[in-house]
Amino acid sequence: MKTLQTNRQIDRLLIDYVMCEAAVIALVINASGKIEQTNAHMDRLAGGSVVGRSFAAQIIDFHDTFDIDKYLPASERPFLFNIKTHHGLPQTYYFHFHRLLDDKILAIGQQDAGETENMRSTLVGLNNELNNLTRQLQKKTAALERLDAQKNQFFGIAAHDIRQPLSVIKMFSEFLDTETTEQLSSSHREFLGYIRKSALLMEDILNDFLDFSVFEAGQLTLHKSPTDITPWLAQAVLPSSMLASQKGVEIVVTPPNDGSLLFIDTSKMAQVVNNLLGNALKFSHSGDRIVVELFFSDTEIVLSVQDQGPGISRENQQRLFEPFVRLHAAPRLSEKSSGLGLAIVKKIVTAHGGRVWVESEPGQGATFFVALPRTDPATPAGNVNKDRLTNKNQVSTLLRKKAIDNSQEPPAPKSVLPQ
Amino acid sequence: MVDEKVFALYLEALLKGNRSQCGQLVDRLLEADIDIKDLYTGLFQDSLYRVGELWENNTISVATEHVATAITEGLLSRLYPRIFAAEHCGKKAVISCVANEWHQIGGKMVADIFELNGWDTDFIGANTPVDDLVRHIDLVGPDVLGLSLSLYSNMEVLLQTIATIRSHFHELHIFCGGQAFRWGGLEKLRQITGTEYIPSLHVLEQTLVN
Missing domain, CATH: 1.10.287 (Helix Hairpins)
Structure with missing residues (x-):
């Protein structure tokens, strides 16, 4: 009698353990495949009770062919199923199914400790390998x-x-x-x-x-000051216009239609203008025109330099601003350069919080754009700027349109060279 | 190309979690001067496809699948010196998984194929929230965005992600790929202009070369 009581006590304790604490799945499934009873581990996996739901809905079944009768009568071999979990990452359990007296089914599933151990040792090994690789990489x-x-x-x-x-x-x-x-x-x-x-x-x-x-070396220091864009641009273009006139090329500057002040390092930005004009001149022939324009948006002022040179293919446009890259048609021998001019342009413009890009089709000249923020970029930037999110081609088109819309009469191009 | 016998040996080692044997087989192929792209498609991709099938058929566990993936990722990093040595063409790609998608190895292999073809590629990785993706695209200004999807259950997240990206970047070319499309989703994807489905690394390679 005492032994029987002890056995019942052990049974009770084991059942309580399985139902409340053990990391195994225990389910009672009725004849129509619905779950009638679950243990706490299953509820924890599912993120709540699954009583009343179909067992088939709790497993990942790519082929939608699950039939519990295939797994009965109970086999010594467990069946592998991947259980859906509330955090979205499925977990593998090995199930045994037992038919109960009232035609219900007891499903018991457990994980394979050997597999988990194998995964752990592989991941530890990989982690060590990656740490060593990271160390070598840092060195x-x-x-x-x-x-x-x-x-x-x-x-x-x-x-x-x-x-x-x-x-x-x-x-x-x-x-x-x-x-x-x-x-x-x-x-x-x-x-x-x-x-x-x-x-x-x-x-x-x-x-x-x-x-x-x-x-x-990271030693670019800008000495920025509020600068009236109109006289500054006229001055900045002058050195290149002298060279252009010697070559028989005309530099045309469209007068800006906005008296805005820009917060720039005038000397460095003049270098930008001269490098862009120098680049345009290199690929211009006598009689060609180089057009310098300004466009205005609410957030940026865009300077463009347009030449009538041989143009640049789309693939080559991507690499133009890298140092020592010469992708244009070959310039004349007397006009060889360091291959750094456009890289320097990009460095200076970027340091101003601006951006630079080119638009061109082979055989149809090239237009270089420099966009500078109207406000000092040292001011903390806000959220993602919608203007910047649009395609750069669109920006230039919009800016062109805006520049024309803003003035009743489009300004006539004016050469900075003495006529 | 990868010999069938070598493939079978590699797959067996991969399923047993035998990292060192997998490494030795790859080293032997590299010594035999196999084309890196063949290694990617003929060994890594095909073996992981097979692992995926075995998982779907309830033949192997999640743990075995994760070990196989982790071993493959480790082997990929051995090839980086060769991958990153390619002459760059100046084009940029961003490759990412969408939010809630934790299977990143497909996307990583896509990023590597871009690198092998001279593209500068940012691989953002698994489970990337769409806001982070938008910020990264704005920062990098890629020519192409690639989105990788392994689980069909994440298809809606992918479509929502594309809609959000499209609202910010009207003309950015987007392509998608991954095992999830074996179960559907192509029709919806094709309704979004400027979006393309790339079914395999081999097709991606052909597209980049041409």
Whole structure:
């Protein structure tokens, strides 16, 4: 009698354990496949009681062919089913099904501890491997950063040290040209001209190297001030317009229709204008026109430089602003450059909180755009700007339209060159 | 191409969770100078498809499937020095999974195929909320957005994600792919302009090359 009582007590304790605490699934399913009783573990997996629901609906059945009779009578082999869970990640349980006396079915499912252990050891191994890889990667990154800093330093020192002898070449070739005009033959004077031109070209390239090494070293400091865009643009275009006139190219500036002040570093932004114009000039021929325009939106002012050069394919447009990339049709020998001009443009514009892009079709010239924020970007930015989210082509189209809509009479293009 | 015998050995090791044997088989293929794209499609993709089928047929467990995926992801990282060495063409792609989608390896392999073809690719990963995706696209300005979907139950989330992205970026080209489309969703996807379905890594590769 005592043994019987003890056995009943053990049964009761085991049932309580299975129903309330154990990490196994215990379900009673009726003849129509509905769940009549569940244990706490099943409720925890489902995120609530599943009593009254179909058992088939609790498992992932890709083929929609679940039939519980296939798994009866009870087999020694468990059946694998993936149980849906409330957090969306299914879990695998191995089920045994037992038919009860009243035609109901007891389903008991448990996880495979061996599989879980295998997964754990694989994940620990992978985690160790990835940690070691990350360590190696960080070491390589640190070494590359040191190398990059050395490269920038070398760039700067080399450019600086070459400048000194170059100044001597420039100075004495100019001196010879002015002081010995009478004594030199015309071909000798022509040679002197080549020396001077080459020295000037090399000086431009060195200046680009110096600028770029400063930018790359993260030492670009902007001295920004509120600037009236109209006189500033006219001044900024002047140096390039002199070069253009020598080449027989006309630079046309559309007068801006807005007296807004822009918060910019005038010297650096003038470099942007000159680099863009220099680039346009490189690919222009005598008789061509380069058009400089300004467009206005509520949030940005956009400067565009349009040339009549050979144009740029869509694939090549993507790489234009990378350093040392020359994707245009070849410029003339005398107009070789460092390959840094557009990269410098991008660095300066980005430092102003602006953006730069190009639109072009092969054979139809190219238009470079520089968009600068109307407000100082040092002010904390708000949410995502809708203007910026639209396609860049659309921005330019909208801006064009806006510029025309805003003025009763579209302003006539005006050349900055003396007529 | 991957030999059938090698594939069978690899799949067996993958299902047993034998990481070191999988690694050795891949190393042997690399030593034999197999094309990385063949390795991706003929070994990694096909073996994971097989793993997925076995899971769907209740032949293997979630744990086995996760181990197989984790082993494959680990092997992919061994190939990165080769993948990232490709000459870049200046184009950018963003690849992501939608919110609630935790299966990321398909998307990762798609990102790698883009890299192999010279694209700069950002792979954002599993379970990416749509707001984060919008911010990232705005930041990066990609030419293409790729969305990967493994579970059909997440199809509505995908379609909502595309609608949100489209409201911000009207002309961004979007393509989708993943095992979820075996169960439907193509009709709805085709109704959204500028959106394309790419059925496999092989088709993606062909599309990028052409």
